[in-house]
Amino acid sequence: xxxxxxxxxxxxxxxxxxxxxxxxxxxxxxxxxxxxxxxxxxxxxxxxxxxxxxxxxxxxxxxxxxxxxxxxxxxxxxxxxxxxxxxxxxxxxxxxxxxxxxxxxxxxxxxxxxxxxxxxxxxxxxxxxxxxxxxxxxxxxxxxxxxxxxxxxxxxxxxxxxxxxxxxxxxxxxxxxxxxxxxxxxxxxxxxx
Numbered sequence: 633x634x635x636x637x638x639x640x641x642x643x644x645x646x647x648x649x650x651x652x653x654x655x656x657x658x659x660x661x662x663x664x665x666x667x668x669x670x671x672x673x674x675x676x677x678x679x680x681x682x683x684x685x686x687x688x689x690x691x692x693x694x695x696x697x698x699x700x701x702x703x704x705x706x707x708x709x710x711x712x713x714x715x716x717x718x719x720x721x722x723x724x725x726x727x728x729x730x731x732x733x734x735x736x737x738x739x740x741x742x743x744x745x746x747x748x749x750x751x752x753x754x755x756x757x758x759x760x761x762x763x764x765x766x767x768x769x770x771x772x773x774x775x776x777x778x779x780x781x782x783x784x785x786x787x788x789x790x791x792x793x794x795x796x797x798x799x800x801x802x803x804x805x806x807x808x809x810x811x812x813x814x815x816x817x818x819x820x821x822x823x824x825x
Contacts, residue, residue, distance in 0.1 A: 633694060633708075633780050633811040634658045635680060640689035642675055649675045652689065662807035664822030665815040673815035674714060677785045680813075681711045693781060707735075710779030712787055717766045720759035724751060724769045727758060731773035740776035748805075749775075750798055763790040771799070782806065784814040788821065800824055 635657040642650040649672045657663045665673050678684045679691045682702035691698040696705040718727040725742065732740035745751065749772050752765040761769065767790050774782065788796045803825050806812055816822050 633660065634692075635663075635781065635783075635811065635813055636690075636692045637676060637679070638690045638692075640676070640679055640686045640691060642672075642679065642684070642686050650679070650686070654689075657811060657813060660807065660809060660811060662803055662812040662814070662825050664825060665813065666817070666819065666822045667815075668817050671817075673817075674785050677711070677713050677783055677813075677815060680783055681709065681713055682706060683713060708780045709783055710774035710777050710781070711783040711785075712770060712774055713783065713785040715789070716770055718758040718769045718773065721757065723755050723757055724761070724765075724772075725754035727769060728754070728773045728776050732776040735777040735779075737776065737778065745772040745775055748798070748802055750795070764792055764795050767791060768795065768798075771802075775802075780810055782810055782812045782814075784812065786815055786817070788816070788818075796821075 637653050637655050639652045639654055640650050641652055653676060667673050679686050680698060682698050685699055693705040694708045698705045728740055749768045751768055751772055752761055758766060758769060788799055791799060803812055
């Protein structure tokens, strides 16, 4: 398992957001990407998940070039980038099951996910959930896909302190078997994970 950024640069207009950023993350474990707001963390993660293309440089996951073969690279990845929300017209259970089916998983471990993430009642429509509940349902959908690599952009944003503890406990468990790459602007969060 690996994530590689090799001399990646990205400009938006006249603003240079990434300037020859390079990193190599290998093997199981948790890697924190620390920096203040506006430092380019989200842009780096968007490059890695093929949401944007770099102006220069290369990104790869498990040896697969993200720009040349985004489908091949993303088959290893579960991602939460920026502030995604589950589809509002679906229930929590429908959304988690939908995400799992995309990866060929017919029956996600719903009870296990519910317990690990203290999910809200899954029969509720997602448009009836609080921001933190939506975030946990989306994270459950990512986990239901059973990815080798997790890319999580400020995953505790919108979570209350108890929900943040649940997240940290989940990452502590996942990093034993997966490569987890997460961004934060909070030093204590990166230190704990």
